[in-house]
Amino acid sequence: MINLFHNIxxxxxxxxxxxxxxxxxxxxxxxYILDKITEKNIVGLVITGSLQIIKTDYSGNRTIIDELxxxxxxxxDISPLRGNEYEIFTKEESVIYIIDFDSIxxxxxxxxxxxxxxxxxxxxxNEKMKMKNERIEILTKKSxxxxxxxxxxxxxxxxxxxEFILPFNFTELADFLxxxxxAMSREIKYLKExxxxxxxxxxxxxxxxxx
Amino acid sequence: MINLFHNIxxxxxxxxxxxxxxxxxxxxxxxYILDKITEKNIVGLVITGSLQIIKTDYSGNRTIIDELxxxxxxxxDISPLRGNEYEIFTKEESVIYIIDFDSIxxxxxxxxxxxxxxxxxxxxxNEKMKMKNERIEILTKKSxxxxxxxxxxxxxxxxxxxEFILPFNFTELADFLxxxxxAMSREIKYLKExxxxxxxxxxxxxxxxxx
DNA sequence: TACATTTTGTTGCAAATGCAACACATAATT
DNA sequence: AATTATGTGTTGCATTTGCAACAAAATGTA
Numbered sequence: 001m002i003n004l005f006h007n008i009x010x011x012x013x014x015x016x017x018x019x020x021x022x023x024x025x026x027x028x029x030x031x032y033i034l035d036k037i038t039e040k041n042i043v044g045l046v047i048t049g050s051l052q053i054i055k056t057d058y059s060g061n062r063t064i065i066d067e068l069x070x071x072x073x074x075x076x077d078i079s080p081l082r083g084n085e086y087e088i089f090t091k092e093e094s095v096i097y098i099i100d101f102d103s104i105x106x107x108x109x110x111x112x113x114x115x116x117x118x119x120x121x122x123x124x125x126n127e128k129m130k131m132k133n134e135r136i137e138i139l140t141k142k143s144x145x146x147x148x149x150x151x152x153x154x155x156x157x158x159x160x161x162x163e164f165i166l167p168f169n170f171t172e173l174a175d176f177l178x179x180x181x182x183a184m185s186r187e188i189k190y191l192k193e194x195x196x197x198x199x200x201x202x203x204x205x206x207x208x209x210x211x
Numbered sequence: 212m213i214n215l216f217h218n219i220x221x222x223x224x225x226x227x228x229x230x231x232x233x234x235x236x237x238x239x240x241x242x243y244i245l246d247k248i249t250e251k252n253i254v255g256l257v258i259t260g261s262l263q264i265i266k267t268d269y270s271g272n273r274t275i276i277d278e279l280x281x282x283x284x285x286x287x288d289i290s291p292l293r294g295n296e297y298e299i300f301t302k303e304e305s306v307i308y309i310i311d312f313d314s315i316x317x318x319x320x321x322x323x324x325x326x327x328x329x330x331x332x333x334x335x336x337n338e339k340m341k342m343k344n345e346r347i348e349i350l351t352k353k354s355x356x357x358x359x360x361x362x363x364x365x366x367x368x369x370x371x372x373x374e375f376i377l378p379f380n381f382t383e384l385a386d387f388l389x390x391x392x393x394a395m396s397r398e399i400k401y402l403k404e405x406x407x408x409x410x411x412x413x414x415x416x417x418x419x420x421x422x
Numbered sequence: 423t424a425c426a427t428t429t430t431g432t433t434g435c436a437a438a439t440g441c442a443a444c445a446c447a448t449a450a451t452t
Numbered sequence: 453a454a455t456t457a458t459g460t461g462t463t464g465c466a467t468t469t470g471c472a473a474c475a476a477a478a479t480g481t482a
Contacts, residue, residue, distance in 0.1 A: 101337075104333075105330050105333065108326075115319075118333075119316050121333065122315075122333065122336070125333070126312075126336075129336065129343070132343040132344070132347065133343070136276070136346055137276075139347065139351065140350065142391075142469090143470090144439075145438095169459065169460090170459075170460065170461095178351035179353075179439080179440090180440045181459095182439095182441080182460090182461080183439050183440060183441090185461055186463090187439095188461095189461080189462090353439090354440090354468075355468080355469075380429070380430090381430065382429060382430080390470090391469065391470045392430085393433090393469095393471080394468080394471090396431055397431085397432080397469090399431095400431080400432085
């Protein structure tokens with residue numbers, strides 16, 4: 001996964017952040033990230049740590065909208081923060097930068113590292129788009145079983161093995177797949193009984209041939 | 212919705228397409244778009260007409276993955292064409308360009324219109340990202356009723372009125388929401404009976420107050 | 423206009439799912 | 453180490469949903 005500063009040396013990174021008038025913020029674990037970041041046209045950039053964008057609807061259902069890792073960007077429709085139904089939490093101590101999206105769009109690309117920055121941004125967005133497409137593919141499956149299998153296939157393909165480690169706990173996985181946790185638990189039991197998967201903690205092994 | 216050639220005059224558009232080694236293709240209505248476009252790292256650019264990306268899974272469920280209008284781009288993870296489960300059809304006579312994604316990434320931004328092109332591309336991707344986020348929000352609703360209401364709210368917000376025209380027929384809408392068409396039809400009947408909406412052909416009117 | 427194709431509305435029914443409630447296990451905090 | 457909080461597995465049950473099948477309506481085409 002490409003970094004926003006890929007092929008940009010430290011000195012130029014600083015210049016860039018200065019030109020973009022980026023603001024550096026540091027948060028401790030499980031901290032709620034404030035409203036100033038939720039303004040439109042503001043881009044957050046994760047430097048270290050990790051964050052989650054959570055949506056809680058009126059009936060209390062929590063959904064993980066996005067998982068943010070270093071070099072990930074969020075806000076300004078890249079990841080949605082629209083309205084105040086969205087909350088961002090740090091999962092661990094994290095450092096982020098805040099940049100105005102317009103200042104990125106208006107970045108004059110006369111310097112090589114400006115241009116490199118733009119390319120990196122495009123590639124990251126492309127990567128994010130791919131993840132969203134994958135999520136949509138999972139969510140369009142009509143049964144819990146098929147959602148799980150689609151998700152497992154994607155994870156397995158990503159590591160190139162039949163065995164992979166869940167990046168979630170099971171409660172979060174149910175949120176991600178937008179299904180009831182207990183119903184998911186039941187279905188995973190059936191998948192095990194049918195000899196399709198082996199589950200050991202967060203380690204999943206697929207026993208079937210992918211078509 | 213911004214156009215890929217926004218603020219780039221006709222002469223420079225041609226130069227740009229030449230520099231990017233873009234290939235022009237023309238298709239008639241309901242035409243299946245060939246495999247050459249489905250290669251990875253290829254970007255399609257819709258000039259005129261409209262297209263749909265359809266996925267049909269092994270059990271025959273069709274899902275509209277994306278709707279493409281002029282200035283929309285597709286392929287290379289921007290809209291997924293991975294594998295051969297995806298099909299693209301023109302919905303009307305359409306002209307598209309095919310561009311190698313790498314040639315975009317390596318575009319030297321020494322000319323003003325190159326830079327403008329890059330900005331436009333970023334904005335389009337941002338817009339596409341927003342649409343995918345909206346779709347994810349809809350799909351994460353757990354009931355057909357809530358999926359419909361979420362979708363109606365988004366459409367209504369987009370036009371800024373309680374009344375809007377569906378961009379789909381009902382069969383396609385069910386595909387888009389990833390629900391059974393007849394079950395959707397039943398739920399729409401209940402929504403009408405409950406006095407929440409009025410449906411006249413493709414014209415939907417919301418009768419409730421959005422929170 | 424007549425015919426063929428596609429879309430829509432409806433319904434019965436079986437299967438899948440969400441929900442609630444609970445005990446147990448695991449992890450975090452003091 | 454003790455206590456608290458969080459995550460997991462399980463089950464009964466009511467509700468929702470998908471599926472199949474069909475007629476009526478709308479649309480497209482010869």
